Amino acid sequence: MAEFVDRVVLHVSGGHGGTGCVSVRREKFKPLGGPNGGNGGNGGDVILRVDGQSTTLLEYHHTPHQHAPNGDIGRGDLHHGFNGESLILSVPQGTVVKDKEGNVLADLIRVGDEFVAAQGGQGGLGNAALASAKRKAPGFALLGIPGDERDIVLELKSIADIALVGYPSAGKSSLIAAISAARPKIADYPFTTLVPNLGVVQAGDTRYTVADVPGLIEGASDGKGLGHRFLRHVERSSALVHVIDCATLEPNRDPISDFEVIRGELENYEVDPTAGVTIPLNERPQLIVLNKIDVPDARELAEFVRGDFEAKGFKVFEISTASHEGLRALTFAMAEIVEADRKARKKAESKPVEDNTVVRPKGFRSKKQKEFFIRREERNLEPLFRVIGEKPEKWIMQTDFNNDEAVGYLADRFAKLGIEDELYKQGARAGDAVVIGEANDAVVFDWEPTMVGGAEMLASPRGTDVRLEEVIRPSRSERKAQYHDRMDAKAEARAELEAERQAGVWTESVDEKAKAKNSSKNEQNS
Secondary structure: OOOOEEEEEEEEEEOOOOOOOEEOOOOEEOOOEEEEOOOOOOOOEEEEEEEOOOOOHHHHHOOOOOOOOOOOOOOOOOOOOOOOOEEEEEEEEOEEEEEOOEEEEEEOOOOOOOEEOOOOOOOOOOOOHOOOOOOOOOOOOOOOOOOEEEEEEEEEOOOOEEEEEEOOOOOOHHHHHHHOOOOOOOOOOOOOOOOOOEEEEOOEEEEEEEEEEEOOHHHHHHOOHHHHHHEOOOOOOEEEEEEEEEEOOOOOHHHHHHHHHHHHHHHHOOOOOOHHHOOOOHHEEEEEEEOOOOOOOHHHHHHHHHHHHHHOOOOEEEEEEEOOOOOOHHHHHHHHHHHHHHHHHHHHHHHHOOOOOOOOOOOOOOOOOOOOEEEEEOOOEEEEEEEEHHHHHHHHHHOOOHHHHHHHHHHHHHHHHHHHHHHHHHHHHHHEEEEEEEOOOOEEEEEHHOOOOOHHOOOOOOOOOOHHHOOOOOOOOHHHHHHHHHHHHHHHHHHHHHHHOOOOOOOOHHHHHHHHHHHHHHHOOO
């Protein structure tokens, strides 16, 4: 079973927002007391936080799917839904957050650093919040928006001031155990160390951390052995310490060849710019440590090769992790390098940034920021207009398309935003396809210009919108035919009444009565 994991792919998703409520207050003697539907709660966020206690990403190796709680739905009597709690994921110091394409999203170095990996969705408004002076009792509410969902890559890069590099069994773990309180696993076979070890060293007034890189062998930068996997843990270090085994019994190995092999691997390794230190590994300060001089043959060999290393400009230290010989001088030499690097970084951070004045054209700030744009496309040789913008796409997710009043409200929002006017300018005609968004689940409309504004002025039952009712207007010839049909029906009805009168059903003809009435009016006028 894995005990140390320094790279995981995490699938994170924020909580979904709760749906708003449609409700009308009903009390005694007040059957329609006004809308009182509550708002839905917001979904929780997924937050990465450095807590200072975590040392590995093992937990997320076993549980790569992390979802924040959803927001609660709104209820009647103005009971708003509760917000979903944020999901806090603890990560070690030095965690780099990237997307699937390798772009850096965050570099979490200090304890308390946070990064919102996935934001929760917004809760929908209830009908009480949607009421206005003209829309007194809305028959709809807004839906909650789904939370963000994406895949991120977490890479752990140890935060160490000094990095120990060298062949397996060169004594790197023994050196950390000798100069610090760390107690790594130590044995006399290659690849004893399978995870980076960290130790805190105190040299005078300077405290610094030391880390070793397990499994560095020839070809490590190309993925051979374990070195390619763990080289990232020395990217943040100020200096490198080459720990060389002077008592090895392996054939074709000596301190000079071991050093050249490890140095060649460091030259071939490309430092990730997200590490905070962009200087290549082989160009950083380096010390040479000739280890195991407690063995007589090793001490003799160390004295023999010391001059060769010093001729190349390196400081050389002969030590023994078993007898602790030479360790004090080595720890103070490392502390000197660390202090110099810290002062250089502090000076670089305190350097004032030049004031770069940005000249903007006159009236730049007065221009209203455009919140959407429309791209004209073609689909099946017919025009298609794609509307892209944060607000339109958000409003689409909030709309219940089973409710005609909610669809009419969406049309009003689009009109106020200026989408209708922009479609006119780009030559859209009634019946053209309009797509909101770029995702695969984008919503497609057949554009009808008659949908513009004024839903609050329309008298229609709650939950309906008369603009969405299917009204087929008759043509001119159809209206003329309908008029003649009505005239023929009236003539037929008069003939039927006259026939009934002649048959004795009626005592007076309708036409005769009308004639008598007209004649009496004429006599009065004369």
